[in-house]
Amino acid sequence: MGKIDREVVTVDLDAESIKKDFPILSNSENNKSLVYLDSGASAQMPQLVIDRINHYHQHEHANIHRGVYDLSEQATISYESVRSTVARFLNVADTSEVIFTKGTTHAINLVAHAFGRTFVRAGDEIVISHMEHHSNIVPWQQLCEEVGATLKIIPISDIGELDMEAYGRLLSERTKIVAVTHVSNVLGTINPIKEMVALAHSKDIPVLVDGAQGAPHMKVDIQDLDCDFYIFSGHKVCGPTGIGILYGKRNWLERMNPYEGGGDMILSVTFEKTTYAEIPAKFEAGTPPIASAIGLGEAIKYLEAIGLERIEKHEKVLTRYATEALTEINGLTVYGTAPNKAGVISFGVKGVHPHDMGTLLSDDGVAVRAGHHCAQPVMQRFKVPATTRASFYLYNTLEDIDRLVSSVRNAKKIFS
């Protein structure tokens, strides 16, 4: 692996200029020196997304699917057009298979309830992996406790890859669903989803993919992956919080009971009986976060205009550059060194607790995540209480990484 040529990065994707699209990263008043390396937790919003949300509030707001007046009709059209944008973004053919949720956690809970309570019985098994975020563990654990099913865990190797042989062995006639992350939020590993789906489907087992760290960072083609559910959050794709997406195959969604009941998800209600609406409305009870959905649509268009392939390539360059520079520091360990890896670097420095590292980096204006990253089983696997995590996105530059590395070196010096 040769040294990174800085020119290649600037030619392919001008992150310095992209940064100017993001007010929080280019605001000269107080954030001039902010090096934001926590996009894995939440990405920043470009000005045009903020403007779109403001414009909606100032000129377009009304409840959707209700009023017959112009404003409501227009709000409905704007909101529903985002469904088509998302379908295009994920290469989904049937727009009704795109469901708006509050976020990834909400969407996984939706499936765990609606799929789980319909199809999972005592003695059944659910397969997840050792590298899941708590939001792809706890809902399944709750389901298992409730119905008497068992959770099976795909082990991970020392470099942070799934043990595919073990995965094959775990799939049985008792397995009702596989729920696995597209990209590990701690280790950065990109899992071989297509292969995993094909294997599960050969045994008629559906697969849910937690795409919270996938969809923002690479082109996702649902028809190619062929997974049964794919989930991501708006605020990790440069959109606002409070909105997320659940893609689900019609065949499953139609057979699942609703998760939440209320307005907008019904055909008719009497005190004797309620008839549910068709998908996607069946899973969208109540007034949704309309402005957030519209903001998400704008964010997706922004990412598409830059190009997901270019973003992915840019992050790979940043990751390689950062990994090389960080591992030159004595006593620094990177957790997760799979060859196929996204822009996430978790590390520890001997003698410096990750929380102390995070606080000291913050002093230098470098924002990273420190802790267990809502993935305590991963911490247990690598026998650490916590790690420091830098995660990259399209607006990060090589200079950002230089600042990270120099700040890590300084923190280490304080403890030496």
Add this chain to the structure above:
Amino acid sequence: MSSKQMYQEVILDHCKKPRNWGQLSNATHKAEGINPLCGDHIWVSMNVVDEKISDIQYEGESCAICMASGSMMTAKVKGKACSEAIDLTEQFRVLTTEEESKVEPSGLGSLAVFSGIRDLPSRVKCALLPWHTLIAAINSQSEISTEGDKDPVPGSGTKKG
């Protein structure tokens, strides 16, 4: 004071040479403190004679803020009456969590360096854990956690997830 300055002041001394480090073999009172969110895990053991802390030791695995706070705490309360230790704990809590205007000149001495923690709400629990473990030991609770009902600063914890 920047975090860096705070670290330089407390860490250079107490983290590299923690005072009263270890566990007393014949402790009359002891407790274990855990901050599950960041993995801090500590033990405080004491000998209490006539309501007075005649000896105290502290040990554990933790971040530097927790370690320095624990080290300085043992030095501060050793030889003091349990009631005084409880009073100092309250003073330390006010120092690290309340607005500056509410903090009165106190007997905390060099522990005043922790006032900077107020601006780092995610780290307050790290500084408070040894003190809450001290109180647990005085009350002879065997284990104290920074979460749930025992949360010293609800809502201020390390980022959940």
